[in-house]
Amino acid sequence: MSRIIAVANQKGGVGKTTTAINLAASLAATKRRVLLIDLDAQGNATMGVGVDKYKLAKTTRDVLLEKARPADVILFLPNLGFSVMPANSDMTEAEIKLRDVAAGDFALKLALEQVAADYDYIFLDCPPALSKLTVNAFVAADGVLIPMQCEYYALEGLTALVDTIEKIRRVINPRLEIEGLLRTMYDPRNNLANDVSAQLLEHFGDKVYRTMVPRNVRLAEAPSHGLPVIGYDPLSSGAKAYLALAGEVLRRHDGGQLPLG
Numbered sequence: 001m002s003r004i005i006a007v008a009n010q011k012g013g014v015g016k017t018t019t020a021i022n023l024a025a026s027l028a029a030t031k032r033r034v035l036l037i038d039l040d041a042q043g044n045a046t047m048g049v050g051v052d053k054y055k056l057a058k059t060t061r062d063v064l065l066e067k068a069r070p071a072d073v074i075l076f077l078p079n080l081g082f083s084v085m086p087a088n089s090d091m092t093e094a095e096i097k098l099r100d101v102a103a104g105d106f107a108l109k110l111a112l113e114q115v116a117a118d119y120d121y122i123f124l125d126c127p128p129a130l131s132k133l134t135v136n137a138f139v140a141a142d143g144v145l146i147p148m149q150c151e152y153y154a155l156e157g158l159t160a161l162v163d164t165i166e167k168i169r170r171v172i173n174p175r176l177e178i179e180g181l182l183r184t185m186y187d188p189r190n191n192l193a194n195d196v197s198a199q200l201l202e203h204f205g206d207k208v209y210r211t212m213v214p215r216n217v218r219l220a221e222a223p224s225h226g227l228p229v230i231g232y233d234p235l236s237s238g239a240k241a242y243l244a245l246a247g248e249v250l251r252r253h254d255g256g257q258l259p260l261g
């Protein structure tokens with residue numbers, strides 16, 4: 001059965017797209033069938049896997065507005081071993097139009113029903129807002145993975161995010177759970193980061209992934225080459241962190257069976 005994971009945090013620049021791309025790539029490296037869906041008008045996930053967002057015939061927007069079937073928009077990336085549903089600035093239109101559709105919160109869920117069986121893991125790269133598109137992601141998802149930087153204001157935004165997740169679980173999608181909280185761009189020499197991290201563990205316990213993603217310049221460079229970090233510098237600390245994170249995800253959902261070799 002496929003697991004649909006929304007990667008979300010309304011705070012910008014916390015590592016959502018980096019996490020969505022690199023977790024997708026790391027799970028694909030363990031032979032899981034993976035789909036990455038770009039839900040952000042910035043198209044960062046699209047560009048980050050080497051697809052030119054300016055040259056797209058069809059995008060996630062067309063799927064959400066029922067102008068295309070998912071299978072006609074999804075691109076398999078043979079060099080990376082997983083698939084992407086790409087997006088670009090057209091998403092802004094989808095966001096606005098979905099507000100006028102009666103079932104506008106369900107567009108992504110309905111579309112994914114057509115393809116979910118083809119994948120083991122589907123990652124939804126959300127925009128930095130609790131917008132209609134993020135609500136679509138929460139309605140379609142089984143879990144929400146929350147990347148966060150351990151800074152002073154991080155916990156404040158987290159309350160609004162967790163409230164939104166709980167509201168959607170109560171009203172629309174009872175399956176939805178917090179998949180996990182991921183500490184990103186982590187610097188263990190920073191006292192504030194350690195304090196915030198301790199508070200996270202206190203509030204969320206096991207929901208906090210043991211893997212911490214360190215600040216690593218290779219992670220920031222890789223997207224400009226259209227590659228996940230395991231393709232760009234597989235021995236970097238960033239690559240090791242996302243492979244470890246993939247291991248944690250597999251242990252939670254898959255009994256942790258890694259293929260040999």
Ligand SMILES: Nc1ncnc2c1ncn2[C@@H]1O[C@H](COP(=O)(O)OP(=O)(O)OP(=O)(O)O)[C@@H](O)[C@H]1O
Pocket residue numbers: 011012013014015016017018019040042044126127128184185186213214215216217219220221223238
């Ligand atoms: N662990 C890391 N070490 C160093 N740089 C990182 C790390 N994680 C992300 N970055 C860089 O930080 C910036 C923001 O990351 P990213 O785009 O993944 O965040 P985001 O939450 O998706 O942003 P947005 O809210 O705009 O969608 C990018 O330039 C990215 O390359």
Ligand SMILES: [Mg+2]
Pocket residue numbers: 016017018040044125126127
């Ligand atoms: Mg992003």
